[in-house]
Amino acid sequence: MSIQWFPGHMAKARREVSEKLKFVDIVFELIDARLPLSSRNPMLDQIVQQKPRLILLNKADLADPNQTNLWVNYFREQGYPVLALTAKSDKSVKQIIPASKKVLAEKIARDNERGIKPRAIRAMVLGIPNVGKSTLLNHLAGKKVASTGNRPGVTKGQQWLRFGSQLELLDTPGILWPKFEDPAVGKKLALTGAIKDDLLHLDDLALYELEMFSRFYPEQLKERYKLTEDDLFKELPELLMLISEKRGFRDDYERASEMLILELRQGKLGRYTLDRFEELSE
Ligand code: G4P
Numbered sequence: 001m002s003i004q005w006f007p008g009h010m011a012k013a014r015r016e017v018s019e020k021l022k023f024v025d026i027v028f029e030l031i032d033a034r035l036p037l038s039s040r041n042p043m044l045d046q047i048v049q050q051k052p053r054l055i056l057l058n059k060a061d062l063a064d065p066n067q068t069n070l071w072v073n074y075f076r077e078q079g080y081p082v083l084a085l086t087a088k089s090d091k092s093v094k095q096i097i098p099a100s101k102k103v104l105a106e107k108i109a110r111d112n113e114r115g116i117k118p119r120a121i122r123a124m125v126l127g128i129p130n131v132g133k134s135t136l137l138n139h140l141a142g143k144k145v146a147s148t149g150n151r152p153g154v155t156k157g158q159q160w161l162r163f164g165s166q167l168e169l170l171d172t173p174g175i176l177w178p179k180f181e182d183p184a185v186g187k188k189l190a191l192t193g194a195i196k197d198d199l200l201h202l203d204d205l206a207l208y209e210l211e212m213f214s215r216f217y218p219e220q221l222k223e224r225y226k227l228t229e230d231d232l233f234k235e236l237p238e239l240l241m242l243i244s245e246k247r248g249f250r251d252d253y254e255r256a257s258e259m260l261i262l263e264l265r266q267g268k269l270g271r272y273t274l275d276r277f278e279e280l281s282e
Contacts, residue, residue, distance in 0.1 A: 026104060034062060056083055140163045191261065203257045206256070
């Protein structure tokens, strides 16, 4: 596969994030709930180091809720505070402030003891492209954008978005890149739209989609493409051919592949999670 992970991009992103980290109390790490491993930056621990962090499993509305519960528990067991989130919904983002306070409880108590006046929590959003960083910022900040570029040491022009009196967010999120040397990770990221699919062959992607859905979501696949139980035992290319015929595309497998990918992205195959908790040990 020809996808490259550019070390130059990574170094620049890393520098930019490290600069901003100095000004915040907490980092919100956004992950795609459908890909709780593949949509993380593998060097994040190194970059964020000891800075308190809240993991947000975003797009929970699109993910398989059973898997999301398992992943939430997994991150908790690893010692990370975590929330499942739908950045598009105001109700869901409201949980972020109490969760942040909990993460910073010790610091807040220490400040209180020292007589330091409580101030808004300062945070930055971090994540790979398309994971919902801008959506979260917009929903958190509403229309109340504070023009406060003058925090000590903050780059001139750096804006903070204010959410009530309790939270301030750096207006530009930190963008990190996923690492997709593993072909399966690349396919998962392309299927969910995190990376461009012109980097991969459409039929490879569609076959992978069929493989995952026939293993983990056979009912959803059967229902959408009017398949029988027996159809799911076919070899994957045969299954693609069958779906192509059923949709009237005959032997235009490229068109059938495109349709499969598009319908997955449009949510027509229902909710799904491609990073499987039960395969973690592999
Ligand atoms: P980024 O800043 O991290 O690059 O991501 P951005 O907020 O631009 O979000 C990327 C896409 O993901 C957007 O869709 C956005 O609406 C969608 N999205 C973000 N959070 C959620 C969520 O919690 N649930 C769902 N279902 N979708 C979410 P888009 O198709 O690019 O744009 P649009 O449909 O909003 O116009």
